[in-house]
Amino acid sequence: MAHAGHDHSNLKETVAFRSILVSAFITIAKAIGGVLTGSLALISDALHSLLDVVFTTITWLAIRKAHQPADADHQFGHGKIESVAALIETVFLLLLAGIIGIEGVKRLSTGSGEVIPHWFAIAILFAAIGLDAWRWFTLKRVAKATNSEALEADALHFASDLVNSVMVLAALVGVWLGFKQADAVAALIVAAFIAVSGIRLAIRTINTLIDTAPAGISELIQRTVExxxxxxxxxxxxxxxxxxxxxxxxxxxxxxxxxxxxxxxxxxxxxxxxxxxxxxxxxxxxxxxxQLDDETMFERVMLISAKQRLPLHNVIIQNIDGKLSVSCDLEVDGRLSLGAAHMLATKLETAIRNEFGEDTEVDTHIEPLNPKPLSVCDLRSKENEKIALCLKEMAQSIGLIEDIHSVRARTSDAGLVVNYHCYVDASENVTTVHKCVDQLERMFRSQHPDVIRVVGHAEPKRKA
Structure with missing residues (x-):
């Protein structure tokens, strides 16, 4: 993206600078032709081209400034410099249209202003028409590719120059054929065309400066985001x-x-x-x-605990004759005092009541949580085998749990930790499986009081 923006900047600057050189050449040539013929239309066209030199220079400077990165004073960048340049050009266009129009009306009413057709003027006009057509096409293409208002304004000016040159050529031909007022009429048409172009450019530029939303952009973005x-x-x-x-x-x-x-x-x-x-x-x-409509009560409780960074488990939500009851196990740092832990539980209970209503019944069971990993070591192979055999015998008495394997018993300063895997019929529901695994843990811990945790991982039983 940044590379493309840099290429666009260079392209716009190059096209604008070339346009300055061409405008300067055409202005000088038209001025010479206007002096030789005395044509108001050609002199007006030369003045218009002179303004184009000024406008294109402003455009070139504006483009260079507009592509400077954002700074402390212009935190959204300098892009609107192009709009300011276009507005300045619009003001001069309207002033020029007014001056040409007044002089044209004066010549029509008084019959003054003798025009003498000259081959040099006609040759210059043909050359100007060709150059303006090339500049209009080039600037229009680059303005569209780079979305540049300043270049779009320049393209509009050169389109008006093209029409102006055609009208001036027609006026000289008309004078040569004997229609003496053709020059003044052409000047008025040129003035009208410049005025219309200036008004159109002014509307677009002002819309940009007052942050008028680009047509269809908001709707396109909304449809995309939805x-x-x-x-x-x-x-x-x-x-x-x-x-x-x-x-x-x-x-x-x-x-x-x-x-x-x-x-x-x-x-x-x-x-x-x-x-x-x-x-x-x-x-x-x-x-x-x-809060979405499909949000469950459980999700709402877990969201509250997540916001307070308090781990919860075993959340049970009850509805007792229309009254809501929430109970859960709250895990806190085991090194906390009871007073500090109770404050955390009270804060959580208050947040739950604020969410569901003040009459909500909330009970929290506080459990110790070791914030640091336990330092453990594996039991010797024979001792691990004894624990595995004990688990298998107890599982047989429960009936649902099959093929206990991957038994890993480890000792720590806090006590013994036992992990194992087992198989259960895949059609059994999670609640039933959890009850069986919990029952096995209670049976095992009743015979091994030094155990602090038994983690049973149930897997779907393999098909025969």
């Missing part, structure tokens, strides 16, 4: 032009249960999708959390 997974609602889309770029801001709602990394991913997807349909966009995406 199809992004994770976006619940597109709240607002705002867009404004700035030179060749578009600044846009998108506000969306996402589920408040989404973790932060998922929210960042959604925003990245939005940016990537919009840049495909609006390549020159400078985008700001704002994602606000919202």
């Amino acid at each position: 199809d992004i997974p994770g976006v619940a609602v597109v709240e607002n889309v705002r867009a404004r032009p700035a030179g060749g770029d578009v600044f846009a801001e998108v506000n969306v709602l996402v589920s408040r249960t989404l973790p932060l990394d998922k929210v960042v991913k959604v925003k990245d997807n939005i940016t990537e999708a919009i840049q495909k349909v609006v390549p020159n966009v400078d985008l700001t995406v704002i994602a606000n959390p919202a």
Whole structure:
């Protein structure tokens, strides 16, 4: 993107500078022709070309300034410099149209201003028509490719120059054929064309300066964002032009249960999708959390605990004659005092009541959590085998758990930790499986009081 922007900048500067040289040549030639013939239309056209030299120089300087990076005083960049340059050109165009129009009316009413056709003037006009056609085509193409208002304004000027030169040529031919007022009439047509072009450019430039949204951009962005997974609602889309770029801001709602990394991913997807349909966009995406209609009570409780960075498990939600009851196991640093742990539990309970209502019954069971990994070492092979055999015998009495394997018993300063895998019929529900695994843990711990944790991993039983 940065490389493409740099290429566009160089292209616009090169085209604008070449246009300055061509405008200067045409201006001098038309001025000479105007003096030789005394044609108001040709003199007006020369003045118009002189303004083009000024305008194109302003455009060239504006483009160089517009592509400077943002700074402390211009935090959104310098893109609107191009719009300011276009507005200055518009003012001069309207003034020129007025001056030419007044002189044309004066010549028509008084019959003054003798015009003498000259071969040099006609030759210059043919050359100017060819050069203006080439400049108009080149500038229009580059302006469209780079979305440059200043170059678009220049292209408009050279389109008017092309028409002007054709009208002046027609006026000289008319005078040569004996229609003496042809020059004044042509001058008035030139003035009208310049005025119309200036008004059209003024409307576009003013719309840019007052941040009028580019036609269709907001709707295009909204349709694009609505199809992004994770976006619940597109709240607002705002867009404004700035030179060749578009600044846009998108506000969306996402589920408040989404973790932060998922929210960042959604925003990245939005940016990537919009840049495909609006390549020159400078985008700001704002994602606000919202409670969605399909959010479960369990998700709401877990969201509250996540915000307070308090681990919960074994969350049970009950509805007792219309009254809500929430119970859960709260894990806190085992080194905390009971008073400090109770304050954390009270804070959590208050947040849950604020979410579901003050009459909500909330009970928390405080459990110690070791914030640091335990330092453990594996038991000797024979001792590990004894534990594995004990687990297998107990599992047979329960009945559902089969083929206990991958038994790993490890000692630590806090006590013994036992991990194992087993198989259970894949059609059994999780609740039933969990009860059986818990029962096996209680049976094992009743015979091994030094055990602090038994972790049983149930897998679907392999098909025969």
